Amino acid sequence: MRVEVINTGTELLLGSVTNTHLAFFAKELFPLGLRIQRQITVPDGDAIREALVESFARADVVLVTGGLGPTTDDITREITAELLGLELIESADVLNAITQRFERRGLKMTQRVKRQAQVPRGAAVLPNNNGTAPGLYLSHSVEKQTPHLFLLPGPPRELKPMFCESVLPILQKVAPRNAVESRTFRVIGMGESNVEALIGEELLALDGIELGYCARPGEVDVRVIGTPALIERAAQIVQTHLGDNIASTDNRQLEEVIVAALRERGKKLASAESCTGGFVANRITNVPGASEIFVAGFVTYANEAKTNAIGVDPALIAQHGAVSREVAAAMAVGALKNANADFAISTTGIAGPGGGTPQKPVGTVFVALATRDGATQVEHHNFPTDRETFKWLASQAALDLLRRNLPALLPKHC
Amino acid sequence: MRVEVINTGTELLLGSVTNTHLAFFAKELFPLGLRIQRQITVPDGDAIREALVESFARADVVLVTGGLGPTTDDITREITAELLGLELIESADVLNAITQRFERRGLKMTQRVKRQAQVPRGAAVLPNNNGTAPGLYLSHSVEKQTPHLFLLPGPPRELKPMFCESVLPILQKVAPRNAVESRTFRVIGMGESNVEALIGEELLALDGIELGYCARPGEVDVRVIGTPALIERAAQIVQTHLGDNIASTDNRQLEEVIVAALRERGKKLASAESCTGGFVANRITNVPGASEIFVAGFVTYANEAKTNAIGVDPALIAQHGAVSREVAAAMAVGALKNANADFAISTTGIAGPGGGTPQKPVGTVFVALATRDGATQVEHHNFPTDRETFKWLASQAALDLLRRNLPALLPKHC
Secondary structure, eight states: OOOOEEEEOHHHTTTSSSOOHHHHHHHHHHHGGGOEEEEEEEEEHHHHHHHHHHHHHHHHHEEEEEOOOOTEEEEHHHHHHHHOOOEEEHHHHHHHHHHHHHHHHHHOOOOOHHGGEEEEOEEEOOTTSSSSEEEEEEEETTTTTBBBEEEOSHHHHHHHHHIIIIHHHHHHHSOOOOEEEEEEEEEEESHHHHHHHHHHHHHTTTTOOOEEEEEEEEEEEEEEOHHHHHHHHHHHHHHHHGGGGEESSSSSOOOHHHHHHHHHHHEEEEEEEEETTTHHHHHHEEEEETTTTTTEEEEEOOOHHHHHHOOHHHHHHHHOOOOSSSHHHHHHHHHHHTTTOOOEEEEEESSSOOOOOOSOOOTEEEEEEEEEEEOOOOOOOEOOOOOHHHHHHHHHHHHHHEEEEEEGGGGGGG | OEEEEEHHHOOHHSSSSOOHHHHHHHHGGGGOOOOOEEEEOOSHHHHEEEEHHHHHHOOOEEESSSSSSSSSOOOOOHHHHHHHHHOEEEEEHHHHHHHHHHHTTTOOOOOHHHGGGGGEETTTTEOOOTOOOOOOEOOBBTTTOOOEEEEEEESSSHHHHHHIIIIIIHHHHHOOOOOOOOOEEEEESHHHHHHHHHHHHHHHOOOOOOOOEEEEEEEEEEEEEHHHHHHHHHHHHHHHHHHHGGEEESOHHHHHHHHHHOOOOOOOOEEEEEEHHHHHHHHHHTTTTTGTEEEEEEEESSHHHHHHHHHOOHHHHHOOOOHHHHHHHHHHHHHHHTTTTEEEEEEEEOOSSSSSOOOSTTTTTEEEEEESOOOOEEEEEEEESSSSHHHHHHHHHHHHHHTTTGGSOOOOOO
């Protein structure tokens, strides 16, 4: 089945907002054996019409986002009805749901909001529990040569639950079954070309496997698609050559792997961050259940904070500088003690754009790990890049230092 | 001029990575008076060919990302040369730059990497200072009916600097000038339909203005495009009706507005976070120069951490619960004192999915502000949504509480 995505919204083409729909859809569709062949973003207005006509001619399933809201530039519903020759009817149920939603929140209902209760004749209404505009589903028509068509709201907080609750159950019924699987090996601490040099030829020699690489700062995903038997043979090859550099084989982020493993072991974690400014703690606490393992994070941005909050000796900072092996270690030890944790990780570095020196240029970072038995380890890295990528790479280095020191965290698949 | 974007990469369509290129291009092109009319994502292989042919027929400028890397699925360069009937030649300069890059990093150069030194005859090479694959530029050809064509690397850390250093200067020469401006009013604490009800009619009555809304969790952007005189009239209307809810009029994020204002005033900030888990500190420290104003952040996730790190009275937690008005205030006061700051903000709430109770359901959050003069303010919000959106909304509430208490932070444009 050919799946296409149409994202409407001038704000996407003006860069006011980043399009996260494609990645979300793709991840959700993959387990059904469905893959997106084409995604397009068009502004509001007649461009939507053209995109719909093009996709109708090619695709079996079309997912449209945006243009269902209350404002005057929201016209996806109207254009679709016109294209399919369907009358728009006000749905009493939808109007009722919208009215109740406004009453619950004590908000005044405007005339514009009522437009969202219009439904093309024959369309199924997909309830929106997180906003006013419902989604709409028009099933495949052999006669009209139209695909399974889903009109979905643009805001991710409305779209995502609606997709999981209403769209996936419909697609599960219409998608053909197949026996192909996928596995993604998340490799930390190596570049893309080195990864391919180690495993590429052997993997490509497995007849029938589809191989892909995706490099992001600080990690490379190696993705193999094929029969379950081929996937297992590929996993052996990857494990043999990349071993400890594999952080996960199930699309889990580093922080998810760490939280799960610490939960399993009943261990507690703390963090002390300078240059990453809370990003390490933020990544950890993005994982549901993090409260079982994460005690405290200290964002000791100023030198005095390193001393006042986690007891780093000011003399150590004066002697070696705040960005140093010694201070990184002292920060980890200080956080460990203050939080009475089993493990603590720390970061200190120069994120830039300012603050670099010839000895310690922008991009310099030390990450450290302290454990309850009194041991510390420090690593020195250099990530000369933009500020946010630097924070990502430094957090990645700190988290991976912890992962590599927990042998049982090694991936189970391999 | 019609601008189109083609993003290639199976990883984008599989959801392994979110496409951030469109938003980046759009923001950079806007000041040149250029707007993207269409963006498409296609997998590697023949789909690139089809997308190029389609765009060649329609567009004046085509920006292609991805498929220039060293791996076997990177074939954008080859397909473009074939389509345009251009021979591929190994560039000694490019090969030299790649070799030096590998030597500097002490990495072994593989045969695959050398493919990246292939250049279609007549193409200009756009240097890549952050990776191996250079970009390529083929100028508009009247004879061949081809647009200005840019082939750019996929990884954002390579693409972004190359775009600013090499692509923008070329586009500045070829783009026609125009006198249209844009202004975006970032509105905090109101829903999209209420915003439109207050200002929509008056703005639409300004003949010649283009009006757009973009709702994100916790904020609505109102974007007006028109002549400078019309923009000023629109600004007066928006200011009259939305006043203190406007956080910025120059696309700055809330955290950028706050860091700039505190720097101007020479004031210091601290934070104490429970449910946001470091996200507030992370947003603040994403802003270059944050180290001048941000002293320390305390991610006091466990109850003991609230007591040990920032002196919250355990009796207060026992009496009111960790998620309470009283504890939020005590956290802000504790962080203020420990960091000796002028302002401190705090968050305590229930991010979910677990941990809710009938009295304090998932989504409950208290945010507080403490100031050096001893005053505290607490707000109660309810954000029943997914974990990461909750963290965003709670951080937004805490940061906006601070902003609204700094009158001089009001936008200067209005």
